[in-house]
Amino acid sequence: MPENPVLIIGGGPAGLEAARGVADLGYPVTLVEKEDRLGGTPIHCDYAALTPNLINAEEAMGAMVKKIENDPLIDIRTSTEIKAASGNAPELQVTLKGQSGEEQLNAGSVIVATGFKHFDPGKETQMYGYYEFDDVITLVDTERMLKAGKFVRPSTGEPPKQVCFIQCVGSRDRQIGNQWCSKVCCGIASKEAIEIRKMIPDCRVFVFYIDMRMYGFWEDEIYWKAQEEYKINFIRGIVTEITRRGDQVVVKGEDTTMGRPLEAPMDVVILSVGMEPSEGTKQMAEMFNLPLESHGYIESIGGALNTVVTPVEGIFVAGAAGGPADLEDSVSMGGAAAMKASAFLRKASLKVAA
Amino acid sequence: MQQASHDQVFTPPSVSSREFKRESFPPTEDYREHLLELEKEGELEVQRVPEPYIEVETKFGRIKKIPEQMTWHHKSCGQCGHIPGYSTAIFWLNRKLGYDYHDPRDQTSCTAWNYYASSTSNAAAQAGIAVRNFSQAKIDGYFPLIHCGTSYGHYKETREQLLHYPKLRRQVRKIMDRLKMPFVFPEEIVHYSEWVHAMRDRIAERQVLDLKDVTVTVHPACHYHKLVVEDAVYDRDLFDGQRTAIISGLVESLGANVGDYSTWHDCCGFGFRHILVSRDFSRSFATKRKIERMKEEVNPDVVLTHDTGCVTTLDKSQFAAQAHKSNVGIPVMSDAQFAALAMGAHPYIVCQLHWHGVDNKPLLEKMGIDHEKAWAEFEAQADRIKSGEIDYISWEEADA
Amino acid sequence: MSIYADAKYKDVPVETKQALFDEVKADMRYEHQLYGCYECGICVAACPSARFYDFSPRVFAQVMAREDVDTFYELLNDRVWDCSQCFSCTRCPRQNNPGGIITIMREVAVNHGLQSAKDALQAYSRIIYKIMSTGTQVAPDMLQPDFFPDWGPDVKQVSDNLDVWRRCVPPETMHTTELAWDVSEKTRLELYMIWKLTGNLEMIEKIDEGIYMILEEVMEELLEENGYDIDDFENLLDEDEDDE
Numbered sequence: 001m002p003e004n005p006v007l008i009i010g011g012g013p014a015g016l017e018a019a020r021g022v023a024d025l026g027y028p029v030t031l032v033e034k035e036d037r038l039g040g041t042p043i044h045c046d047y048a049a050l051t052p053n054l055i056n057a058e059e060a061m062g063a064m065v066k067k068i069e070n071d072p073l074i075d076i077r078t079s080t081e082i083k084a085a086s087g088n089a090p091e092l093q094v095t096l097k098g099q100s101g102e103e104q105l106n107a108g109s110v111i112v113a114t115g116f117k118h119f120d121p122g123k124e125t126q127m128y129g130y131y132e133f134d135d136v137i138t139l140v141d142t143e144r145m146l147k148a149g150k151f152v153r154p155s156t157g158e159p160p161k162q163v164c165f166i167q168c169v170g171s172r173d174r175q176i177g178n179q180w181c182s183k184v185c186c187g188i189a190s191k192e193a194i195e196i197r198k199m200i201p202d203c204r205v206f207v208f209y210i211d212m213r214m215y216g217f218w219e220d221e222i223y224w225k226a227q228e229e230y231k232i233n234f235i236r237g238i239v240t241e242i243t244r245r246g247d248q249v250v251v252k253g254e255d256t257t258m259g260r261p262l263e264a265p266m267d268v269v270i271l272s273v274g275m276e277p278s279e280g281t282k283q284m285a286e287m288f289n290l291p292l293e294s295h296g297y298i299e300s301i302g303g304a305l306n307t308v309v310t311p312v313e314g315i316f317v318a319g320a321a322g323g324p325a326d327l328e329d330s331v332s333m334g335g336a337a338a339m340k341a342s343a344f345l346r347k348a349s350l351k352v353a354a
Numbered sequence: 355m356q357q358a359s360h361d362q363v364f365t366p367p368s369v370s371s372r373e374f375k376r377e378s379f380p381p382t383e384d385y386r387e388h389l390l391e392l393e394k395e396g397e398l399e400v401q402r403v404p405e406p407y408i409e410v411e412t413k414f415g416r417i418k419k420i421p422e423q424m425t426w427h428h429k430s431c432g433q434c435g436h437i438p439g440y441s442t443a444i445f446w447l448n449r450k451l452g453y454d455y456h457d458p459r460d461q462t463s464c465t466a467w468n469y470y471a472s473s474t475s476n477a478a479a480q481a482g483i484a485v486r487n488f489s490q491a492k493i494d495g496y497f498p499l500i501h502c503g504t505s506y507g508h509y510k511e512t513r514e515q516l517l518h519y520p521k522l523r524r525q526v527r528k529i530m531d532r533l534k535m536p537f538v539f540p541e542e543i544v545h546y547s548e549w550v551h552a553m554r555d556r557i558a559e560r561q562v563l564d565l566k567d568v569t570v571t572v573h574p575a576c577h578y579h580k581l582v583v584e585d586a587v588y589d590r591d592l593f594d595g596q597r598t599a600i601i602s603g604l605v606e607s608l609g610a611n612v613g614d615y616s617t618w619h620d621c622c623g624f625g626f627r628h629i630l631v632s633r634d635f636s637r638s639f640a641t642k643r644k645i646e647r648m649k650e651e652v653n654p655d656v657v658l659t660h661d662t663g664c665v666t667t668l669d670k671s672q673f674a675a676q677a678h679k680s681n682v683g684i685p686v687m688s689d690a691q692f693a694a695l696a697m698g699a700h701p702y703i704v705c706q707l708h709w710h711g712v713d714n715k716p717l718l719e720k721m722g723i724d725h726e727k728a729w730a731e732f733e734a735q736a737d738r739i740k741s742g743e744i745d746y747i748s749w750e751e752a753d754a
Numbered sequence: 755m756s757i758y759a760d761a762k763y764k765d766v767p768v769e770t771k772q773a774l775f776d777e778v779k780a781d782m783r784y785e786h787q788l789y790g791c792y793e794c795g796i797c798v799a800a801c802p803s804a805r806f807y808d809f810s811p812r813v814f815a816q817v818m819a820r821e822d823v824d825t826f827y828e829l830l831n832d833r834v835w836d837c838s839q840c841f842s843c844t845r846c847p848r849q850n851n852p853g854g855i856i857t858i859m860r861e862v863a864v865n866h867g868l869q870s871a872k873d874a875l876q877a878y879s880r881i882i883y884k885i886m887s888t889g890t891q892v893a894p895d896m897l898q899p900d901f902f903p904d905w906g907p908d909v910k911q912v913s914d915n916l917d918v919w920r921r922c923v924p925p926e927t928m929h930t931t932e933l934a935w936d937v938s939e940k941t942r943l944e945l946y947m948i949w950k951l952t953g954n955l956e957m958i959e960k961i962d963e964g965i966y967m968i969l970e971e972v973m974e975e976l977l978e979e980n981g982y983d984i985d986d987f988e989n990l991l992d993e994d995e996d997d998e
Binding site: 429430431432433434435436438439441442445446457458459460461462463465467468469470471472473474475476477478479482483486490507515518519521522525528529532533535576577580581583619620621623624625626627628630631633635637638639643670672673674703704706708709710711732735736739740745746747748749751752 | 781782783786800802803805806807835838839840841842844845857860861863864874875877878881882885886889890891892893894896897902904905906907908911912915918919920921922923924925926927928929933934935936937938940941944945947948949951952953954957958961987990991
Binding site for chain 1: 796798800846
């Protein structure tokens with residue numbers, strides 16, 4: 001008997017892993033992605049290399065995409081969005097809108113894998129001047145430059161001599177209202193710092209931080225490596241202001257280890273912008289009546305022991321749509337969600353059969 | 355979205371193509387709503403901003419109402435005491451624009467000298483003093499316009515405390531009952547520089563001087579924009595709404611130039627108690643962190659600021675610093691005095707520039723003002739007083 | 755006992771320190787001024803006093819968040835008066851207000867007549883007198899060369915011409931030399947009532963008995979002239995026991 005497919009919303013790492021998992025378990029998948037390419041944020045924001053092992057992002061995501069292409073069980077819909085949803089799983093009526101117009105789909109269960117969006121530095125409490133100075137850029141801008149193979153100082157186009165990262169931009173902040181830690185920026189910044197030092201060996205690189213969040217194997221694979229092999233200067237103290245002196249930007253902070261105020265000119269300042277719930281996450285939460293937890297991400301029941309099940313039956317969440325997540329989290333949740341979404345379909349069909 | 359590839363260098367978009375789009379949900383509560391709620395519950399009376407008012411944007415996009423006239427001028431003791439041209443210029447602008455205002459005798463200062471400087475006060479006393487002034491304004495039929503940056507910041511703090519602490523409201527109510535006065539709080543706390551900002555186009559219309567060769571460095575007062583950060587003027591067309599637009603907006607409207615410098619956000623070093631009893635701190639800070647940097651990086655014709663303490667500190671600190679061969683010597687004045695001069699106000703009878711420390715005659719020359727003639731006119735008036743012909747200069751002489 | 759080997763004030767009983775600490779914590783403003791501190795250093799980076807004195811708002815926030823009463827007592831006596839009250843530290847991402855906490859700490863120091871508070875405010879008494887007796891500060895006649903020798907020759911100029919130059923200032927309310935503006939008697943009366951009703955006058959007694967006595971005389975006199983008895987104005991804050 002033809003089954004209603006598992007509807008997976010979002011074709012990033014979590015969604016791709018989930019699609020592979022559901023199909024491997026023998027159930028049909030409809031994978032909906034609003035952009036014209038699969039791969040999620042690592043592809044759309046042109047990530048150069050993935051944290052922590054510095055594998056090429058395009059290649060890695062390409063490999064994940066390849067694993068789900070040309071599979072009769074997986075129906076891939078790029079440039080497609082969800083317009084409306086009603087009913088309850090396993091009989092959800094969903095309206096898709098793609099390049100050829102609208103269409104109805106009956107979904108058996110849903111996995112929301114709509115990812116995150118990067119924090120806009122204009123909302124920051126500190127005076128970072130992202131909208132005032134060319135040489136203040138974000139992690140995303142840096143990834144793009146690294147992918148293109150050349151890291152330059154934006155205002156001159158020349159390789160920089162002094163670069164710094166500022167951590168926790170848009171995260172851990174009660175005034176902005178984003179009180180969470182975005183989990184990945186410490187790892188990403190350190191990875192990018194290593195990449196910059198590799199590309200430009202005589203460039204000094206600083207990382208201004210509150211805490212270096214180096215979980216598990218990141219500790220020696222990224223943090224110790226960055227300090228010991230690449231002599232990256234990790235300075236404990238967040239910059240509060242970036243101003244301009246002549247043609248250079250100047251950062252102002254405190255080196256809390258030394259207990260001294262610091263002020264230094266920089267060629268490039270890279271803001272480690274954190275995660276925020278994406279527009280897609282907010283929209284899907286509304287569409288499927290998914291409650292949001294206190295930080296604004298999709299709620300899952302059971303906390304640490306149950307990361308993918310939402311309070312709405314038959315609807316699951318995977319990846320950063322449920323809260324700050326790194327690639328391991330996203331892929332793992334994708335797998336867990338695939339298992340649970342498929343199990344849900346199986347139980348539903350057993351009930352019908354009985 | 356731009357896709358990079360290995361054969362093309364990617365450069366991040368320059369600032370000119372970065373556009374900040376503010377989200378629709380400010381992270382703070384709307385104090386106006388809270389005030390009106392308290393009014394509904396009968397706890398206090400909210401004095402509405404009189405119409406017509408001008409709407410300006412604040413930090414998170416909320417609109418603030420700035421009254422055009424019918425303002426009760428909450429004077430600044432430091433201004434009236436040591437920089438009389440500052441207060442006079444504010445009044446003169448109102449008069450020149452034809453606006454009805456009230457200059458009360460029935461006004462205390464915010465008494466922050468007794469609070470921030472010495473902490474020989476408490477939250478209840480400060481709130482009592484604030485509400486007493488506001489209630490008197492309502493009784494007089496005018497809406498409070500605050501002259502001093504500290505008074506403004508302090509009253510914003512007081513508002514926050516009154517909104518959040520029922521205990522404090524109870525205490526203030528008891529105090530006002532004993533004083534036989536109502537418990538009034540204004541809908542908005544408006545700083546005069548916000549009024550100047552709202553009026554900048556009208557001021558520019560009446561401008562008589564050509565200021566295109568004048569370069570200004572702006573010093574925004576800490577107490578203006580760092581206390582209760584959301585309630586300060588921001589403009590999406592000025593600094594993309596990332597820095598407060600105050601003063602800069604006026605300078606642009608007058609056709610002068612704002613020079614950026616690396617210590618824009620720094621405090622001037624006033625310190626309250628420090629400016630009187632530990633002056634080496636204020637002086638070091640004002641000269642080393644502010645004036646020297648401005649001189650080195652911009653070499654402006656004038657420093658404009660909008661608070662009593664800042665004008666005092668930046669102006670008066672420069673003299674003694676010369677003994678250290680510091681690179682100083684920039685005249686300092688308020689946005690109000692600058693605007694008044696632009697509209698043709700007398701530099702001495704109105705702007706009282708002879709009370710300032712750093713020599714401002716080169717600036718006046720650059721602005722096209724004949725200061726020698728003006729000083730002669732001032733001395734002529736002074737002579738009339740010395741001879742006993744008149745007791746005081748009045749607005750008659752000043753408005754002319 | 756302090757966790758630091760080189761702690762000061764070891765001879766002061768911990769109950770004394772704890773009581774002062776509790777008083778700061780009990781202030782109604784405290785709960786919105788001190789949350790937690792993750793020592794990011796933003797407050798120090800923005801602080802002007804941190805560049806001049808051995809002063810750190812971060813240390814204040816940390817010590818209060820840790821509830822370390824020993825170090826609190828050290829700060830209360832040694833460093834609390836260095837803060838220049840600019841509130842640049844309100845950039846704190848945890849939404850702490852070190853400047854605000856310091857305001858409360860200073861008030862507690864004043865209320866308990868700590869010697870360090872008296873020392874800090876010694877040169878400041880005449881300012882307190884002026885602001886409390888007239889409701890304004892910074893009078894024109896304060897511009898005298900021996901009080902402001904470092905402000906330059908314009909101070910002498912003003913001082914020499916004070917009377918005439920003040921008469922040349924157009925606003926009527928400013929035709930004064932002893933006060934910033936002409937404060938009405940009604941205003942002063944109400945001001946004195948507020949000082950009494952909030953226990954503010956009694957705070958001054960703890961810091962400077964001389965100034966307190968003069969102030970009390972001045973206030974009593976004006977109140978009497980207008981038919982009031984100064985003793986009728988009890989401290990309202992004392993009787994406010996119940997919390998909502």
